Amino acid sequence: MAVSTVLEAGPQAASCEFERPKPFNLFIFGATGDLTKRKILPSLYQLNTLSLLPEDFLIVGSGRQKINTEQFRQQMREAVRNAASTSGEGVSGFNEGKWEELAGRLHYMTLEGPGSYSGMLAQCAPLEERYKTCRNRIFYLAVPPSAFGDVIKNLGEAGAATEVFPDDAGEKKGYSHIVVEKPFGRDLESARKLNGILRGYFKEEQIYRMDHFLAKETVQNILMFRFSNSIFEPVWNNHYIDHVQITAAETLGIEHRGGYYEESGVLRDMFQNHMLHLLTLTAMEPPSVFSTGRVRGERTKVLRSIKPLDPNGMDEFLALGQYGKGRMDGDVPAYRNEPDVSPKSTTATYAALKLEVENWRWRGVPFYLRSGKRLASRRGEISIHFKPVPHTIFREYTGDKIEPNTLTLCIQPDEKLDLFLQAKQPGSRICLGPVRLDYIYLKGIATADYARILLDCMQGDQMLFASAEEVEASWELLTPVIKKTESIGLKDFFPNYEAGSNGPALADALLAKDGRAWDPL
Numbered sequence: 001m002a003v004s005t006v007l008e009a010g011p012q013a014a015s016c017e018f019e020r021p022k023p024f025n026l027f028i029f030g031a032t033g034d035l036t037k038r039k040i041l042p043s044l045y046q047l048n049t050l051s052l053l054p055e056d057f058l059i060v061g062s063g064r065q066k067i068n069t070e071q072f073r074q075q076m077r078e079a080v081r082n083a084a085s086t087s088g089e090g091v092s093g094f095n096e097g098k099w100e101e102l103a104g105r106l107h108y109m110t111l112e113g114p115g116s117y118s119g120m121l122a123q124c125a126p127l128e129e130r131y132k133t134c135r136n137r138i139f140y141l142a143v144p145p146s147a148f149g150d151v152i153k154n155l156g157e158a159g160a161a162t163e164v165f166p167d168d169a170g171e172k173k174g175y176s177h178i179v180v181e182k183p184f185g186r187d188l189e190s191a192r193k194l195n196g197i198l199r200g201y202f203k204e205e206q207i208y209r210m211d212h213f214l215a216k217e218t219v220q221n222i223l224m225f226r227f228s229n230s231i232f233e234p235v236w237n238n239h240y241i242d243h244v245q246i247t248a249a250e251t252l253g254i255e256h257r258g259g260y261y262e263e264s265g266v267l268r269d270m271f272q273n274h275m276l277h278l279l280t281l282t283a284m285e286p287p288s289v290f291s292t293g294r295v296r297g298e299r300t301k302v303l304r305s306i307k308p309l310d311p312n313g314m315d316e317f318l319a320l321g322q323y324g325k326g327r328m329d330g331d332v333p334a335y336r337n338e339p340d341v342s343p344k345s346t347t348a349t350y351a352a353l354k355l356e357v358e359n360w361r362w363r364g365v366p367f368y369l370r371s372g373k374r375l376a377s378r379r380g381e382i383s384i385h386f387k388p389v390p391h392t393i394f395r396e397y398t399g400d401k402i403e404p405n406t407l408t409l410c411i412q413p414d415e416k417l418d419l420f421l422q423a424k425q426p427g428s429r430i431c432l433g434p435v436r437l438d439y440i441y442l443k444g445i446a447t448a449d450y451a452r453i454l455l456d457c458m459q460g461d462q463m464l465f466a467s468a469e470e471v472e473a474s475w476e477l478l479t480p481v482i483k484k485t486e487s488i489g490l491k492d493f494f495p496n497y498e499a500g501s502n503g504p505a506l507a508d509a510l511l512a513k514d515g516r517a518w519d520p521l
């Protein structure tokens with residue numbers, strides 16, 4: 001039995017708090033949609049309750065629905081109250097006064113076609129004047145991915161990308177940032193096309209490609225942890241590390257997103273973005289400085305070093321699954337019986353993928369990635385499995401096998417680091433046993449990931465957003481495999497794991513072939 005020692009983070013320094021951003025006008029396209037209600041508005045509400053919004057700001061929601069500002073405010077009030085009742089996006093409790101402060105800044109405009117974009121910008125001018133937004137504008141695309149291209153073009157044609165140039169003091173007077181949600185394209189070709197459309201109007205410094213995983217506290221801590229402690233870097237390579245496991249397991253099913261998920265599947269939904277980002281942060285080289293360009297550059301180099309995946313030999317590196325019915329907190333239906341899902345669907349809701357980073361540091365160290373819906377527990381973590389000691393002097397007492405060390409960076413539900421070591425068990429006999437050192441990174445409510453991303457976009461910090469090169473490199477890796485999986489008949493093969501289980505047996509077999517096993521879920 002492991003002895004557990006808990007170390008906690010020291011008090012937070014005042015300088016670790018966020019700075020309030022400059023005044024802004026946030027345009028939300030798709031303002032009556034699910035993403036706005038579940039993520040964006042609750043995050044803005046959280047920022048307001050934490051006094052992290054500037055004194056002057058404006059939020060303009062727009063969409064096709066013909067509602068007025070009062071009706072929009074009512075819808076958003078309900079959305080924030082719902083988030084508060086589930087602690088969604090870090091919202092704890094609903095405070096009428098705080099809501100009213102935010103609600104007074106919310107406006108709604110109906111968009112009826114390409115021509116209406118310039119009208120909307122013109123109508124906003126007096127509001128921007130009234131709310132003193134200093135002509136800083138953020139255009140947030142919370143619309144379905146199929147609409148990204150049109151909204152970008154319409155904005156570009158309406159002159160929305162224009163920034164107001166530096167004054168004599170050398171400060172930019174008004175920025176225009178555009179936030180594009182994931183999924184960014186559905187394959188390499190469409191991602192390139194979308195990048196092309198964006199670049200037709202906006203400069204790279206204006207473009208914010210979302211990946212909310214990058215904004216999770218422990219994910220950001222990976223680089224701090226690796227590059228500000230001298231004891232880890234010397235062993236962070238193929239001399240000492242046997243393999244790495246990256247897990248994003250969910251208990252939730254696809255909720256009400258059947259239509260989207262049928263088109264996407266787990267490889268597009270979780271691997272092209274979140275899972276590969278976790279891998280790049282674990283594997284990247286230290287940049288010479290912690291700047292957006294250098295960090296993004298190093299992340300991209302990792303993606304470009306991953307051994308290409310041969311679609312004709314997928315059994316070697318890929319295991320797919322789709323959940324059938326099962327028991328979790330009560331009976332849950334099979335994926336094929338979820339709303340808006342075809343009863344013969346071949347969409348994968350689980351994948352396990354083995355990747356190899358071909359460079360000096362990582363040659364020979366497999367990275368095993370797994371993610372799935374309706375699994376036994378919710379868990380996001382990166383687990384570094386070290387090699388065993390080269391020779392054991394304790395054979396007489398412990399036999400040949402000493403459990404190797406593991407270091408686990410836990411992302412969710414708990415934000416912590418776990419280090420498994422071997423140590424003498426107290427007592428007069430020589431007994432070795434595992435000791436777990438837990439470093440609890442965060443207690444209480446963190447700034448939710450969407451809140452952090454919104455703040456960064458207001459501050460003009462692109463570090464936690466993907467560059468054009470990164471999205472294209474990740475699609476380049478996965479597109480041939482995704483296309484191949486879509487061309488083969490998986491109809492009779494699915495479902496192959498029960499809801500509430502650890503995933504398909506095939507995933508276990510993938511590691512067993514290499515003489516390894518997954519960490520328990």
Ligand code: BG6
Binds near residue numbers: 182269270
């Ligand atoms: C989203 C995916 O990007 O990430 C969802 O579209 C997934 O399918 C979600 O459930 C997981 O994020 P989180 O922050 O809830 O773990």
